[in-house]
Amino acid sequence: MAKISFFFGEAFRSLWRNYFMTIAAVVTVLLTMFVLGVVMVFVWNINAVLKDVEQKVEITVFLKDSATASDIETIQKEILGMPEVKDSQFVSKEQALERLKADLKEHQDILKDLPSNPLPASFEVSLKDPQQASLVAARFEGRSIVDEVRFGKEIAERIFRVTSVIRNVSLVFILLLGGVAVLLISNTIRLSIYARRREVEIMKLVGATNWFIRWPFVIEGLTVGLSGAILAVVMVVLGTNFVIDRIRENLLFLSVPFDALPLWQLGLVILGVGAAIGAIGSGLGLRRFLNV
Amino acid sequence: MIKFEDVTKIYPPDTIGLESVSLHIEKGEFVFLVGASGSGKSTFIRLLIKELEPDRGRITVGGRDLSTLRRWKVPYLRRNIGCVFQDFKLLPNKSVFDNVLYALQVTGNAGGASRRKVTEILGLVGLGHKTANYPDELSGGEQQRVSIARAFVNHPPLLIADEPTGNLDPDTSAGIMQLLYRINKTGTTVVMATHDREMVDRMRRRVIALEQGQVIRDQKRGGYGED
Structure with a gap:
């Protein structure tokens, strides 16, 4: 001391x-x-x-119109079960149209003459690690109810x-x-x-x-x-x-x-x-x- | 107390410090080490405190073989050897009192007993009134007395002085010699390197003369030159 x-x-x-x-x-x-x-x-x-x-890199899985409610539920569960996935949101055809309307604002009238809703339903999948986008995206390719998978591959990689x-x-x-x-x-x-x-x-x-x-x-x-x-x-x-x-x-x-x-x-x-x-x-x- | 057995020290590349020096200094002796500059006096002293290592031979101090003394134990050796130098070697940032106290603090003693010891020894060397001064406020003789007080405050069995009067005038030198003489009287072995001819002749003590690293004379009650 x-x-x-x-x-x-x-x-x-x-x-x-x-x-x-x-x-x-x-x-x-x-x-x-x-x-x-x-x-x-x-x-x-x-x-x-x-x-x-990086977080803006999301996967969007577009569904065919033929997908039934139970199809959607199954795939929803599957997506949320994937370890790479942070969150997933289902966007129905109606919601997609609402969004488009909101985006168009004062030009909404161009949608008025549509005979039916042409927009597909989709899942918007965000990932814990966006670097794994292509890996996760590949899992949805070629499914019967999946129309298209998009995640802006090139932009994401760049x-x-x-x-x-x-x-x-x-x-x-x-x-x-x-x-x-x-x-x-x-x-x-x-x-x-x-x-x-x-x-x-x-x-x-x-x-x-x-x-x-x-x-x-x-x-x-x-x-x-x-x-x-x-x-x-x-x-x-x-x-x-x-x-x-x-x-x-x-x-x-x-x-x-x-x-x-x-x-x-x-x-x-x-x-x-x-x-x-x-x-x-x-x-x-x-x-x-x-x-x- | 001190034993040199065939000790040789060579400074690279080939300057001789000491050459084949063998000698024995008994406990309680007062020994003058004389010789011109470069004759090996300082080498002798630096070997004693293990500031240097010999190239050959064995040095024993107080029964301890210095060649087998581990590096970390060197401080403990030095606490048993009081050192006085021509240039005093006082710590400039410490007062007279603290300079002397430092020698006790390194041994882990800084309490009241230590402080009393310091006061006492400073009184003994005649500096009782300057304890609070700093070294640069003292004369050469006073600084040397502080350094002697520091060397002796532990009451070491051996005191080494390397030209302690080298920078001082004759009167002051005489005072310093008196002090060393009194310290010797208490039983402490004193080894003093000097080329103060008059002093050595007057004291009539053992004289070991060195020349080019060799002992050329070892006389019980000698003078500076040959009798």
């Missing part, structure tokens, strides 16, 4: 006495973590848009190709940026340790064990990493809210679900990364000077 308070005392005294180094290190963490945070917010939003687009490229690129970007953050921060820490290598040497000569010397440095690194990260989180959250408000005012039609932004998790990730880099960076950066 006495040791722990000694280590914390040492750490904070040294942070205070080397305040210039402390500020430089905190600012470095702040800037790198801020950029990382902003990129993560962007990527998350892009991802949400992509998901939205969408998936594009979204997977965007996802991979943004993942690589985050990893690269994370790497840069680690390098920058550990370099700053190494500089501040280098400036104090003589102190470390003296401590060793007096008979301090490596961990006795290391703990205050680790606590220092943790403090620097954590304070930089906290500031970064505050900036990211405030910045994001500011930008979202502006977007809401000007681009009302945008369908991005901003409210679902996981700022909490994002903040925790930034805090964790910042603290870990600080503490581990200090511990490792010291290694070279401990071999006296």
Whole structure:
């Protein structure tokens, strides 16, 4: 217990006495973590848009007019029993016509002269994983009561190709940026340790064990990493809210679900990364000077 | 206390630090290590605290063979050896009091007893009134006294001083020597490297003279040069 308070005392005294180094290190963490945070917010939003687009890939199974009510019920049960299916909705011939009317609005009169309802009944099937559309669609092909299965095969596949490229690129970007953050921060820490290598040497000569010397440095690194990260989180959250408000005012039609932004998790990730880099960076950066 | 058996240390590529040095220093002795710069005095001392490893031979300190001493145990060896250096090696960010206290803190002692010990030893070296000062506010002689206080606060069986008076004027040096002499009187073995001719001649203690890494003279009550 006495040791722990000694280590914390040492750490904070040294942070205070080397305040210039402390500020430089905190600012470095702040800037790198801020950029990382902003990129993560962007990527998350892009991802949400992509998901939205992907969800629009639905399978529509058009039924022949000959299908009886019991046929429809059987196939309905079968569809809902498929593990890939999220939801399925039956659209009767009448409902299909109502929809068409609604879509046509003031031009409805062109439907007036129809002798009978030409629209087929259908199932609209949404999937848990839209990537499996062609697999599920294939199961309905060639059934006696099925007229046609449509899921916009080419469009769907093109969408998936594009979204997977965007996802991979943004993942690589985050990893690269994370790497840069680690390098920058550990370099700053190494500089501040280098400036104090003589102190470390003296401590060793007096008979301090490596961990006795290391703990205050680790606590220092943790403090620097954590304070930089906290500031970064505050900036990211405030910045994001500011930008979202502006977007809401000007681009009302945008369908991005901003409210679902996981700022909490994002903040925790930034805090964790910042603290870990600080503490581990200090511990490792010291290694070279401990071999006296 | 200290035993060197055929110890050789060579700095790569081929600079001789020590060459085939064998000697024995008894408990409670006061030994001067003399010789020109580069004669091997510092190598001798750095080998003693296992800052360096010998290329050949065996070093025993307080009955412990240093070659078999594991790396993680080196700090425990050093706690039993007080070290005083020419450049004092004080922690610049700590007060005089905290510098001395640090030597006790590394052993896990930071309580009231330790603080009393520090106050006591600082009084002993004549710095009782400057405990709150920082090293850069002290004169050279005062800094060296702090470093001696730090080296001795644990009451180690062995105290090593590498040119402790090298940066000090003669009067101040005499004060430092007095201090080391008194420490020796308490039973602590003192090994002091120096090239302060006058001092060695006056003290008349055991003198080990080194030249190019070899012991060229080992005299019970010697002077700096040959008698």
